[in-house]
Amino acid sequence: xxxxxFENQLAEQEMACHECDLLVSFPELEPGSAAVCPRxxxxxxxxxxxxxxxxxAFSVSGLVFLLMSALYPFLSxxxxxxxxxxxxxxxxxxxxxxxQVLLALLIxxxxxxxxxxxxxxxxxxxxxxxxxxxxxPYGRRVLRFILALAPWSMVExxxxxxxxSLVKIASLATISLGMSFWSYIAFTVLMTLVLLHLDKVxxxxxxxxxxx
Amino acid sequence: MSIRxxxxxxxxxxxxxxxCHHCGKTQSISEVACVRxxxxxxxxxxxxxxxxxxxxITAMVLYIPANMLPIMSTTFLGKTxxxxxxxxxVTLWEHGSYPIAMVIFIASVLIPIGKLFVLSWLCFMVQxxxxxxxxxxxxxxxxxxxxxxxxxxxxxVVAILVSLVHLGNLMTIxxxxxxxxxxxxxIATMLxxxxxxxxxxxxxxxxx
Numbered sequence: 001x002x003x004x005x006f007e008n009q010l011a012e013q014e015m016a017c018h019e020c021d022l023l024v025s026f027p028e029l030e031p032g033s034a035a036v037c038p039r040x041x042x043x044x045x046x047x048x049x050x051x052x053x054x055x056x057a058f059s060v061s062g063l064v065f066l067l068m069s070a071l072y073p074f075l076s077x078x079x080x081x082x083x084x085x086x087x088x089x090x091x092x093x094x095x096x097x098x099x100q101v102l103l104a105l106l107i108x109x110x111x112x113x114x115x116x117x118x119x120x121x122x123x124x125x126x127x128x129x130x131x132x133x134x135x136x137p138y139g140r141r142v143l144r145f146i147l148a149l150a151p152w153s154m155v156e157x158x159x160x161x162x163x164x165s166l167v168k169i170a171s172l173a174t175i176s177l178g179m180s181f182w183s184y185i186a187f188t189v190l191m192t193l194v195l196l197h198l199d200k201v202x203x204x205x206x207x208x209x210x211x212x
Numbered sequence: 213m214s215i216r217x218x219x220x221x222x223x224x225x226x227x228x229x230x231x232c233h234h235c236g237k238t239q240s241i242s243e244v245a246c247v248r249x250x251x252x253x254x255x256x257x258x259x260x261x262x263x264x265x266x267x268x269i270t271a272m273v274l275y276i277p278a279n280m281l282p283i284m285s286t287t288f289l290g291k292t293x294x295x296x297x298x299x300x301x302v303t304l305w306e307h308g309s310y311p312i313a314m315v316i317f318i319a320s321v322l323i324p325i326g327k328l329f330v331l332s333w334l335c336f337m338v339q340x341x342x343x344x345x346x347x348x349x350x351x352x353x354x355x356x357x358x359x360x361x362x363x364x365x366x367x368x369v370v371a372i373l374v375s376l377v378h379l380g381n382l383m384t385i386x387x388x389x390x391x392x393x394x395x396x397x398x399i400a401t402m403l404x405x406x407x408x409x410x411x412x413x414x415x416x417x418x419x420x
Contacts, residue, residue: 016224016231016238019350020414023224023238039222040350040414045236077376084378091375098374100387106395107371110364144234144249151402154364160315161368167312168304168369169377201236208248 015201017042045201052130052206054197059122062190065183066116073178075162077169088112088180110154115191118153121146122194125203135210143207147200159188220417230255257409261335267404268331274397275324282388284370290381296390297321297366319365320394327363327401330356334408343416350410357405363398367391 014025017037024044026035034046048054069088076085086094088111095104121142128136136142162184166175219225224238231238232246232253239247246253257263282294295303297320304313330352337349370391377385 014229014238015236016229017411018231018233018236019354019410020346020417021219021223021225021231021411022414023222023227023229040347040410042350042354075372075376077379079379080382082379082382084376086375091372094375094378095371095387098387100374100392103367103371103387103392103395107368111368140249144251147234151361151406154361154368157362157364158368160362161365162372164312164315164365165369165372165376168309169373172377172383200234204235204237204248 015044017044046199047202048197048199051197051199051202052126055122055126055194056130058190058193058197059119059126062187062194063116063119063123065187065190066112066119068183069180069187070112072180072183074180074184075166075178076176077173078176079173085178087178088184107158110152111158114149115153115155115187118146118149119191119194121149122198125207129206129210133210135207139207143203147198147203150195150198153191153195155188155191159184218415220414223411223414225255233257256411256415257407260407260409260412261338263407264331264335264404267400267407268328268335271324271397271400271404272328274393274400275328278390278394278397281390281393283366283390283394284373284388285386286377287381287384287386289383294388297394316366316369319363323359323363324397324401327356327360327405331401331404331408334413338412341416346413346417349413353405353408353410353413360398360402360405363401364395367395367398 016023019042020040022039029047031047031049035044073085074088092104092108125139125143228241229238230241234251235249237248283297285294301313301317370387373385374387
């Protein structure tokens with residue numbers, strides 16, 4: 001379903017710049033184009049090709065990979081005949097055992113809980129808009145919540161951190177990468193794609209248009 | 213600090229309009245909550261500069277234990293040694309792991325310190341109503357906001373090492389108290405960046 005144009009039927013729309021408050025008018029945007037503030041170069045809003053379909057595809061597959069990376073072994077480490085295999089959750093458990101409960105919780109929230117909640121929210125709201133043609137119950141609240149969560153997802157940073165640690169200990173022992181590690185990489189790519197395709201202004205205009 | 217009464221030429225505020233920070237709906241300045249998404253709206257973030265300073269000072273305070281205390285300690289064949297962030301970088305460098313040493317140095321030392329300086333300077337300039345370098349300051353703010361989260365790399369490195377290298381006296385890595393202080397510091401600077409309202413930079417713009 002293409003969102004029904006209502007207010008956006010006007011050839012020009014006015015929007016204040018998020019970063020310098022300049023009032024900018026711009027015509028209806030074609031998919032693949034963006035509106036940029038002439039005063040401070042801030043990207044006001046972007047339109048993507050088949051944004052709804054892509055968002056749904058990326059978030060659903062992202063969730064599958066996230067589930068896989070939570071279940072399977074993440075990394076294994078062996079030296080002098082001793083081997084140690086850890087899953088993502090076990091690795092946080094070790095941290096909690098070392099009197100670092102707060103740190104373990106914080107990491108779990110930014111690498112698993114926030115990204116999972118975010119993707120589920122995207123599926124719920126966009127899926128409802130696309131297949132139900134209306135905003136699902138509590139849709140506004142869910143959308144506000146997940147958009148506020150988005151900046152606190154640290155999936156890609158965690159992945160780089162993991163790679164740095166692997167390089168650091170590669171000389172000490174034999175490292176093998178588990179199924180979970182590879183799914184986490186796939187999940188990171190998909191999460192990034194979702195964030196790139198999710199334009200707040202666009203999503204809220206879908207919500208607005210779904211109500212008429 | 214008083215709230216500025218004048219806004220720049222061409223700004224939405226001068227036309228009696230404001231933007232919802234959350235959903236991007238432009239609406240009348242008299243609204244209290246966004247007409248579209250219900251988020252509370254403000255012409256400028258409430259107490260933006262005071263809040264930014266509060267978070268910045270918190271971050272500066274947390275940065276002290278984050279650097280003085282050990283971030284992790286390593287037991288290797290029964291011998292234990294502790295490392296702070298900086299001594300860890302030095303050790304890596306001496307062992308010839310230059311790329312890793314650089315990554316950790318940039319993420320844990322350069323970015324956090326740079327971020328504290330940049331945000332302090334941005335707050336200072338707004339408080340002094342400076343009309344200088346507005347485009348550059350906005351760009352600097354954007355970079356700071358984008359790059360800040362990357363400082364968390366070191367915290368994740370500690371977490372992975374601690375959970376993986378756990379072979380008793382043969383080889384074990386323990387987390388140090390600096391890891392939590394450092395994570396707190398990164399979060400405080402992220403909150404400082406969110407509190408700072410870049411629109412304040414432009415309120416003294418009087419060009420056309």
